[in-house]
Amino acid sequence: MSKDYQFLKPYQFTNGVTLPNRIVMAPVTTQSSFFDGTVSDEEVKFYKMRSGVGMVIVEVANINKDGKGFEGELSVADDRFIPGLRKLANAVHSKGSKAVLQIFDAGRKTSRQILRGDQPRSASAVAPHRNPDEVPRALTEQEVEQVIRDFGAASVRAIKAGFDGVEIHGANTYLLQQFFSPHSNQRTDRWGGDVYQRMNFAKAVIKEVRRVVDANAARPFLVGYRFSPEELSDPGIRIGDTLKLVDMLSDQPVDYLHTSLGDRKRSSLLDPDDQESLNHKILKVIADRKPLIEVGNIQSPADAEAALNDGAALAAMGRELLREPNWIEKVQADDEKTIRYVLSPTDMDLVGLPGGLQTELRTGFLNAMNFSDQQTADFRHQFGQMEGFGG
Numbered sequence: 001m002s003k004d005y006q007f008l009k010p011y012q013f014t015n016g017v018t019l020p021n022r023i024v025m026a027p028v029t030t031q032s033s034f035f036d037g038t039v040s041d042e043e044v045k046f047y048k049m050r051s052g053v054g055m056v057i058v059e060v061a062n063i064n065k066d067g068k069g070f071e072g073e074l075s076v077a078d079d080r081f082i083p084g085l086r087k088l089a090n091a092v093h094s095k096g097s098k099a100v101l102q103i104f105d106a107g108r109k110t111s112r113q114i115l116r117g118d119q120p121r122s123a124s125a126v127a128p129h130r131n132p133d134e135v136p137r138a139l140t141e142q143e144v145e146q147v148i149r150d151f152g153a154a155s156v157r158a159i160k161a162g163f164d165g166v167e168i169h170g171a172n173t174y175l176l177q178q179f180f181s182p183h184s185n186q187r188t189d190r191w192g193g194d195v196y197q198r199m200n201f202a203k204a205v206i207k208e209v210r211r212v213v214d215a216n217a218a219r220p221f222l223v224g225y226r227f228s229p230e231e232l233s234d235p236g237i238r239i240g241d242t243l244k245l246v247d248m249l250s251d252q253p254v255d256y257l258h259t260s261l262g263d264r265k266r267s268s269l270l271d272p273d274d275q276e277s278l279n280h281k282i283l284k285v286i287a288d289r290k291p292l293i294e295v296g297n298i299q300s301p302a303d304a305e306a307a308l309n310d311g312a313a314l315a316a317m318g319r320e321l322l323r324e325p326n327w328i329e330k331v332q333a334d335d336e337k338t339i340r341y342v343l344s345p346t347d348m349d350l351v352g353l354p355g356g357l358q359t360e361l362r363t364g365f366l367n368a369m370n371f372s373d374q375q376t377a378d379f380r381h382q383f384g385q386m387e388g389f390g391g
């Protein structure tokens with residue numbers, strides 16, 4: 001029976017990269033890299049245990065030292081990180097998954113403490129609501145150009161490390177989103193202005209990444225783009241803005257788009273009268289120009305199948321693959337009844353969760369993980385409100 005699932009079928013991107021199945025591991029920061037961003041053995045083990053899905057999007061890596069967002073963060077900011085990143089790519093490949101590295105600059109979503117005394121930078125000198133005392137400085141025009149080149153250099157390192165692609169992290173309120181948001185971008189140069197001018201930074205990053213990929217990749221290499229559909233701040237990104245962004249992205253040289261949502265079926269948080277799901281609106285605008293990855297509360301095989309039936313090309317899972325590293329093997333082996341949907345805190349070592357991630361799950365994500373030792377009623381609701389979490 002299980003063999004009939006369409007998510008078990010291979011998926012071929014237009015550029016030729018072929019996935020063994022249509023399940024994607026969503027990027028999940030483990031907060032377990034060394035102090036400077038070097039890959040740790042715990043991370044290698046964590047990814048090795050989860051190989052077997054079609055594609056693993058490895059947790060976000062910073063592209064420069066000023067763009068670091070949190071402690072224990074992976075880095076692709078220097079050539080010295082390539083040997084460690086190669087171990088990660090090999091771990092992901094071990095049971096046939098394709099390996100994509102998510103790359104970012106955190107912009108203002110960091111702190112002087114994380115940056116060892118340096119002031120965070122962003123599109124404009126506007127503090128984030130969540131941390132009003134941490135006022136960033138605006139990047140100069142030359143610095144903006146440098147960050148764009150940093151995205152390119154990081155992509156070259158991902159190629160050298162043996163990855164099959166990079167995902168440009170334009171979601172979860174990091175620098176790319178800060179340039180798109182009317183809250184954080186009040187620039188009057190060519191990087192700011194109306195909704196279309198606020199897309200210029202994203203376009204320039206895509207152009208540079210595509211340029212270096214075409215010049216350096218000896219085999220087909222994916223370039224993906226992740227975005228968040230809404231911001232709660234006022235002013236902030238509204239779904240109408242995002243649909244314009246999606247229309248633009250659909251004509252860019254990227255291989256896939258990826259919505260970042262805590263619940264893939266969610267409709268607008270800002271317009272409760274509009275019940276159409278955000279992903280449905282997004283798919284209509286894409287109009288088959290690009291494959292879309294949907295994520296958010298996909299746990300069971302039926303959930304994954306429903307995402308594909310709704311029009312997603314690929315179904316991504318974050319928390320469920322933390323709980324159940326053998327999810328795809330169990331489905332393939334007709335052993336669905338043993339899939340873990342609840343995690344005992346005593347099994348976190350057993351399922352290979354690195355120490356930094358264990359701490360994060362037991363604090364920031366306590367209500368969102370389906371731990372067996374606590375009340376989890378309402379966790380879906382709480383999780384759905386959090387758009388900028390976890391990296």
Ligand SMILES: Cc1cc2nc3c(=O)[nH]c(=O)nc-3n(C[C@H](O)[C@H](O)[C@H](O)COP(=O)(O)O)c2cc1C
Nearest residue numbers: 026027028029059060262296297317318319390391
């Ligand atoms: C612990 C944790 C870390 C995360 N780290 C990242 C990250 O590095 N990059 C990112 O884009 N999203 C990150 N996310 C969001 C996930 O990719 C995903 O969108 C979210 O967990 C919803 O999917 P799920 O319901 O399958 O967990 C993280 C989520 C969690 C729980």
